[in-house]
Amino acid sequence: MTITTTGETTGFADLQLRPELLTALAGLGYEEPTPIQREAIPHLLAGRDLLGQAATGTGKTAAFALPILHRTPRPADEPDPGALVLVPTRELAVQVADAFHRYGREMGVRVLPVYGGAPIGRQIQVLKRGVDVVVATPGRALDLIDRDVLRLARLRTVVLDEADEMLDMGFAEDIEAILAQTPPQRQTVLFSATVPPRIDGIARRHLREPVRIEIARPEREVGRPPLxxxxxxxxxxxxxxxxxxxxxxxxxxxxxxxxxxxxxxxxxxxxxxxxxxxxxxxxxxxxxxxxxxxxxxxxxxxxxxxxxxxxxxxxxxxxxxxxxxxxxxxxxxxxxxxxxxxxxxxxxxxxxxxxxxxxxxxxxxxxxxxxxxxxxxxxxxxTVADLRARRLELTRAALRESLLTDDLEPYRVVVETLSDEFDVMEVAMAAVKLAQEAGGAAGDEEEIPEVAHRPPREGRDGGPRRERRAAGPPPEGMTRLFLGVGRRAGVRPQDLVGAIAGESSLRGRDIGAIEIADRFSLVEVPEHAADEVIDALRRTTIKGRKTIVRRERQNPGQRRPR
Structure with a gap:
């Protein structure tokens, strides 16, 4: 079942949310639901599984948080969480947990964000006292599950938020391991900005007859620029x-x-x-x-x-x-x-x-x-002329606002004194010149040379030509890194992808071939990012240990893994 947004206006009260949530939303200044909230909330309140595709900033958090809070028993009648929200980063974990607190403030809902880099002892203590909702990064969630402090037997809802980001960061295996330990009758909700084949695969394996909602791009009106x-x-x-x-x-x-x-x-x-x-x-x-x-x-x-x-x-x-x-x-x-x-x-x-x-x-x-x-x-x-014109426009706007709103009487004596000797227009022009110079004149700017660019050459299929991957040296634009950990340390390809994507600016798809031997591994990364990746991996651990990381040395005696 696929749904695209209709654009019809519906208030939060029309969604049949409990009064405490409506009070909190009114206090936050929320007047009406966004398209993803309007379409998703009724299905989630009904207990349906859901696959939602919507860009960041469209209100996805409230779309799943409000139904979870609506269905959370009050007062709390069990120590183990009824909902688990998996997110890719600790920043997002804190942000989502804060949203749950704000929406559920009238209900006293117990929400806990758990993520790596924070003391695990405190997280364990809070879990033992009892929580209603856990917002977690996959790695820390799995760690707490293995310690038997994050118990999933009573889960009613599991949410995968920013699912494409989690896969890009190498969390696919962790997600599968977590979902395998949740009750089969749970409600599963998956939100993603994009839905590549890997996301579809997770949906087919773990969602039961899901409603699929895609937030359609608004059609551009004639004469109106895109948002x-x-x-x-x-x-x-x-x-x-x-x-x-x-x-x-x-x-x-x-x-x-x-x-x-x-x-x-x-x-x-x-x-x-x-x-x-x-x-x-x-x-x-x-x-x-x-x-x-x-x-x-x-x-x-x-x-x-x-x-x-x-x-x-x-x-x-x-x-x-x-x-x-x-x-x-x-x-x-x-x-x-x-x-x-x-x-x-x-x-x-x-x-x-x-x-x-x-x-x-x-x-x-x-x-x-x-x-x-x-x-x-x-x-x-x-150009420098464009910059000068823009700065003049900003100065004009600032002067206009000052003329409309400021008390300028204390400065009259300066203008009157100068007007005895100069034309008032000349006095005003000098004032504008001083204002321009105070704001940073464009006189010391240099022209930035134009670059002539050629359209990319295309292959027979109409797409850009791609370099062939050779068996020997890495492809053009890539370099190979040596890491001093391998199979004996329990290293898997996803561990290396997760470490690189989690600690550097690269995403999982930027990483090339990975070869793992007993005692070392070789990873291809873009040449421009090699130093950044080396520095990042030297600062972190892989499978709990520090490791040697450097560019591969090409010497004839080195045996390559098969």
């Missing part, structure tokens, strides 16, 4: 920092996320943008959870306007007033692109997503266009 304006700029690598600064100056975002591939790039761009006068904050895997929480607090409070982040660090993050998403590089796959730009253009507000593409990355843009069905317009980097 997310997507464009790209082709620029040489050496000029990308200057191009980013120029574009942000012209766009003047209220709040933006700039996605980078590596931690070093995050730190470098954060320093550069702060030097340009922005309030920029860095977010990457090298930061502690407390540091991340402080950064997000400043962004949500409006004391920071730019978040410079890696994909891994930004997973699960939701900022209500976000206006721009910037891809400092072309994302490595269409799904990643969809996840990123889905953070803007919400609640009827227009958002902007722009990408800085090096000439060799133009083909990747075409792949994203084909996969998403959306045109990405290639535009020219604004």
């Amino acid at each position: 997310v304006r997507q464009r790209a700029y082709v620029v040489d690598r050496a000029h990308k920092p200057a191009a980013l600064g120029r574009l942000l100056d012209v766009e003047a975002p209220t709040a933006a996320i700039v996605f980078c591939r590596t931690r070093d790039q995050v730190d470098e761009l954060t320093e550069m943008l702060n030097g340009r006068g922005y309030r920029a904050e860095a977010l990457h895997g090298g930061m502690s959870q407390d540091q991340r929480d402080r950064v997000m607090g400043r962004l949500r409070a409006g004391t920071a306007e730019l978040l410079i982040a890696t994909d891994v660090a930004a997973r699960g993050i939701d900022v209500e007033h976000l206006t721009h998403v910037v891809n400092y590089h072309v994302p490595s796959d269409p799904d990643s692109y969809v996840h990123r730009i889905g953070r803007v253009g919400r609640a009827g507000r227009e958002g902007v997503a722009f990408t800085l593409a090096e000439p060799r990355e133009h083909r990747m843009l075409k792949s994203i266009e084909r996969a998403t069905g959306h045109k990405i317009t290639i535009e020219k980097i604004p």
Whole structure:
């Protein structure tokens, strides 16, 4: 059964939710359900299994949280949880648990987020006291199940949230192991921004006659721009920092996320943008959870306007007033692109997503266009004249607001004194000039050279040509890493994929061939990310142990695993 949204308006009261939930929603200022909530909640209240496809930021959390809370017995009559929500990252675990608390505040529902990187002892203590809902990352959930403190025998509902992200991070086997220990009569709910074949496979194995809901893209009205304006700029690598600064100056975002591939790039761009006068904050895997929480607090409070982040660090993050998403590089796959730009253009507000593409990355843009069905317009980097005009426009707008709202009487004496010697228009022009210079004049800017780009050459099937994988050296653009752990340490391919995807900016599909011998493993990764992956894996453990990680040494005597 497949459902697409109809657009009909329905209030939360029409969904027959219990009064405590309606009170909480009214207190939070929620007036009517989003499309995914309107379509999913009735089926979930009826106990149906459900596969929902909707982008990040469409209200998926409330779509499954409200039915779970509605069906939770009050007062609590059992210590073991009635619902388990699996999420890919600890940031999302905290965010989802917080939503349960806010929606269920009138009910006193007991909710516990559990994830790696936090003391497991406290989580065990809370579980022993009793909880109603557990929101967990798969690895920590499995650990607690193995310790017999997270008991699943009484589960009524299991939710897989951001399921495609969990698979990309290598959690497929953990998810299967967890679901195998849940009651067969449970309700199973799966939400995902995309539904590749692997997601369909999980749905076929674990969902019983599910309702399938797909949030249809709203049709574009004549003369009305799409909610997310997507464009790209082709620029040489050496000029990308200057191009980013120029574009942000012209766009003047209220709040933006700039996605980078590596931690070093995050730190470098954060320093550069702060030097340009922005309030920029860095977010990457090298930061502690407390540091991340402080950064997000400043962004949500409006004391920071730019978040410079890696994909891994930004997973699960939701900022209500976000206006721009910037891809400092072309994302490595269409799904990643969809996840990123889905953070803007919400609640009827227009958002902007722009990408800085090096000439060799133009083909990747075409792949994203084909996969998403959306045109990405290639535009020219604004010139110094464009920047000067934009700054003048911002100054004009600021002056107009001041004329309408500020008390300017204390400054009259300055204008009157100067008007005895100069024309009032000249006085005003000088004031505008000083305001421009105070805000950073464009006089010291240099033109960013245009890059001529060629359309990608295509194969006979109409798609971009792909390199053949050779048996010897890694494919072009890839490099092979040596890890000092292998089969004897119990290492499996999914362990290596999960470690790399969880600690670096790469996703599971970016990783190439994996070969595992008794005492070592070889993994192919993109050349541009090799140093980042080496640094990330040296900081973490694989199967509970630190390991040697380096580029493979090509020497004739080294035996290759079969």
